[in-house]
Amino acid sequence: MKVFIKLGIAIVISLCAMQLLSSGTEDRTDRRPAAAPAPAGFDNLSNGLVSQPMFEADRELFEDRETIADGLGPVYNAVSCADCHQNPVVGAASQVTEVRAGHFSRGMFVEHPGGSLIQDRAIDPAIQERILDDYEVRSLRISLNTLGDGFIEAIDDATLVSISQGQPAGMRGEVVRVPVLEANGALRVGRFGWKNQHASLESFAADAYLNEMGITSPLQPVENTSIGNSVNDYDSVADPEDNGSDVRAFARFMRATKVPARDENLANTADAKAGAQIFARIGCESCHVGSIVTAPEGTTINGGAFVIPQALGNKMIHPFSDFLLHDVGTGDGIVQNGGASSANKMRTPPLWGLRTHSRLMHDGLSLNLAEAILRHKGEATMSVSAFRALSRSELQQLLVFLNSL
Numbered sequence: 214m215k216v217f218i219k220l221g222i223a224i225v226i227s228l229c230a231m232q233l234l235s236s237g238t239e240d241r242t243d244r245r246p247a248a249a250p251a252p253a254g255f256d257n258l259s260n261g262l263v264s265q266p267m268f269e270a271d272r273e274l275f276e277d278r279e280t281i282a283d284g285l286g287p288v289y290n291a292v293s294c295a296d297c298h299q300n301p302v303v304g305a306a307s308q309v310t311e312v313r314a315g316h317f318s319r320g321m322f323v324e325h326p327g328g329s330l331i332q333d334r335a336i337d338p339a340i341q342e343r344i345l346d347d348y349e350v351r352s353l354r355i356s357l358n359t360l361g362d363g364f365i366e367a368i369d370d371a372t373l374v375s376i377s378q379g380q381p382a383g384m385r386g387e388v389v390r391v392p393v394l395e396a397n398g399a400l401r402v403g404r405f406g407w408k409n410q411h412a413s414l415e416s417f418a419a420d421a422y423l424n425e426m427g428i429t430s431p432l433q434p435v436e437n438t439s440i441g442n443s444v445n446d447y448d449s450v451a452d453p454e455d456n457g458s459d460v461r462a463f464a465r466f467m468r469a470t471k472v473p474a475r476d477e478n479l480a481n482t483a484d485a486k487a488g489a490q491i492f493a494r495i496g497c498e499s500c501h502v503g504s505i506v507t508a509p510e511g512t513t514i515n516g517g518a519f520v521i522p523q524a525l526g527n528k529m530i531h532p533f534s535d536f537l538l539h540d541v542g543t544g545d546g547i548v549q550n551g552g553a554s555s556a557n558k559m560r561t562p563p564l565w566g567l568r569t570h571s572r573l574m575h576d577g578l579s580l581n582l583a584e585a586i587l588r589h590k591g592e593a594t595m596s597v598s599a600f601r602a603l604s605r606s607e608l609q610q611l612l613v614f615l616n617s618l
Contacts, residue, residue, distance in 0.1 A: 239369050239514050248506045251364050251528040253474040255302050255569075262363065262469040262524040271466035272303055274459060279426050281336055284454030287444040288332035288342055288437055289427040294463060297356040297425065301569055304470050306358035308572050311425075313547045315350040322350070322548040322556055326441030329547050330424055337447050340439035352545030354407050355577035358566050362405065363468030365536065365563075366414050367507035367514070367525040370402040376535045380499055384592035386537025387558060389551040394419060394432040399516025404536040407575050408549040409560050413515040418463035422455065430455040472530055473566030479617040488614025491607055495599035500561045500592075501533040533564035533618065542590025543574055557591075567618040582615050583608075 252260045259268035276295040279285040290311055291297055297309045312333065314325040325331065325348045335341045344351060377386045389409050392398035394416040403409030411417040419432035429436055429452040436444060436452060479485055492498060508514065510526030537560070544557025551558065559575050572580060579585035589597050603611065 239371070239508065239512055246527065248527050248529040251361065251507075251530045252471045254471045255305070255360075255474055256471070257302050258471065259469045260363070260471045260524055262522060263465060268466070268469050271462045271469070274462045275466050276303055279428060282450070284428050284448075284450035284452075286334070286336040286427040287340055287447040288335045288439050290333050290425045292426065294421065294425075298359050302360075304358075304360045304467065305473070305566060306570060307356045308577060309356045310353040310577050311356075312344070313350075313352045313354060313545060314344045314348045315547055316348045317350065317546075320553075322546070322553065327438040328424075329549070332424075332427075332437065332439075335439065340442070340444050340447055342440055345440065350546040352547060353576040353578070354545070355572060355575065357407070358473065358563070359467045360470045360566065361472030361530065361532070362414055362417075363470065363525050364472060364507050364528055364530045365404055365532065366412075366468065366519075367512075367521045367528070368404065368505060368536070369508040369512065369514075372505060372508075373402050373404065373536055376502060376505075377537055380535075384499060384539065386500065386535050386539055386561070387551060387555060388537060389555065391550045392416075393516045393518060396516025396518040401515060403550060404560075406549075407545075407559050408547065408551060408555060409536070409538055410549050413519065414464040414467050415460060415515070415518070418467070419460045422460055422463070428455050428459070429453040430460045431457045432460060468525065472532075473569070473618075475531075475565075476568060476617045479613065482613065482617075484610045484613040485617045486614075487607075488610035488612070491603065491611045492614055495603070496593075496596040498533075499596075500535050500537070500539055501564055502535045503533055504529060504531055506530075531565060533567075534561045536563075537561060539593075540591040541588075541593040543576075543588055545575065564615070564618050568616050582612055 259265050276293055278292045295303045297307055298304050300307050312331040313329045314331055315329050316323045331344055332342050374388055377388050380386060389403045390400040391403040391412050393401050393413045401412035403412050405411040405417045419430050422428045422430055423433040431453055434453045436448060507525060507528045508521055510521055510523045512521045538551055538555055538558035539561055540558045544559055546556050548556045573585040579588055586600055
């Protein structure tokens with residue numbers, strides 16, 4: 214247990230030193246005063262990035278249902294962003310899953326024809342996608358929460374690298390750098406998506422608009438295929454179907470959301486406080502990092518495409534994630550941006566808002582907290598062993614803490 218305590222202290226010291234020395238790779242323009250807490254709540258209110266009327270206008274667009282006349286499909290998964298991000302408010306997570314598939318040939322991952330994402334819907338039955346028989350790598354992925362994502366975007370690259378370097382070699386999170394589409398492919402540390410496919414919310418929004426709704430934009434101008442076959446004969450709307458304004462509005466909405474709020478009544482109980490100590494003691498906080506400070510106001514990120522504003526800069530957040538890729542024995546075998554080593558790694562899911570999730574883990578197949586914890590293997594083997602050794606009262610305290618998130 215002393216190893217985990219020392220590890221937690223080392224991570225905190227490392228983070229504090231990194232934040233004070235301003236040694237990151239991104240363009241910082243000022244010194245950092247004491248961090249203010251990020252605003253939290255499930256209340257449909259802006260975090261201060263934009264006015265409330267603009268926030269509501271962007272939220273309505275996020276909720277807007279696309280039609281064939283708008284360019285929906287021809288293959289797609291949903292008709293609006295809110296279809297997959299709605300519980301308990303627009304922008305949060307849901308129980309909706311998508312399907313991924315591929316094949317391993319001589320040790321190399323091969324995407325399913327048309328890409329690893331298998332769209333569940335089509336505007337015509339002739340182009341309905343389905344998994345071909347020879348593609349044995351198959352996985353579900355559950356929708357992620359987007360509340361508070363503006364603060365995640367505002368984390369300096371150096372902070373995430375420092376967290377990785379502070380972890381033991383056998384459980385060190387993998388840092389992947391991915392292209393920022395709106396910055397001509399400039400590389401930045403990935404942090405969004407189950408495989409850290411994106412580093413910016415504008416890139417993330419453009420990707421989701423294309424792959425989940427089939428709407429093309431300047432950042433993603435080419436339609437998906439149906440199992441590798443062209444769908445041009447079914448697409449009557451000229452590309453790009455969005456001129457980029459919708460994508461920017463989606464990104465602005467996510468940047469303006471508050472972080473998920475804790476159940477403060479539960480969080481302030483003696484059991485929850487004891488459970489938080491147990492969470493750290495058994496090593497969970499090595500990857501589910503409890504506190505991170507965003508980069509200062511004025512920092513230029515996303516390859517120069519975005520400057521962190523006051524509403525997002527130098528804010529203390531409690532995501533309970535390191536936003537890195539780990540192999541905890543539940544990987545889906547899919548390779549995206551991270552290369553072959555990432556096939557069985559997944560991004561550490563933030564635990565903020567955990568109490569709003571009815572289905573857990575990347576595939577949504579764990580239906581309670583104990584099941585989810587016990588599925589952990591690989592890099593998390595020691596933590597699971599420590600979890601199994603908890604007394605009944607310690608177990609209940611840990612669950613109270615987790616249910617307060």
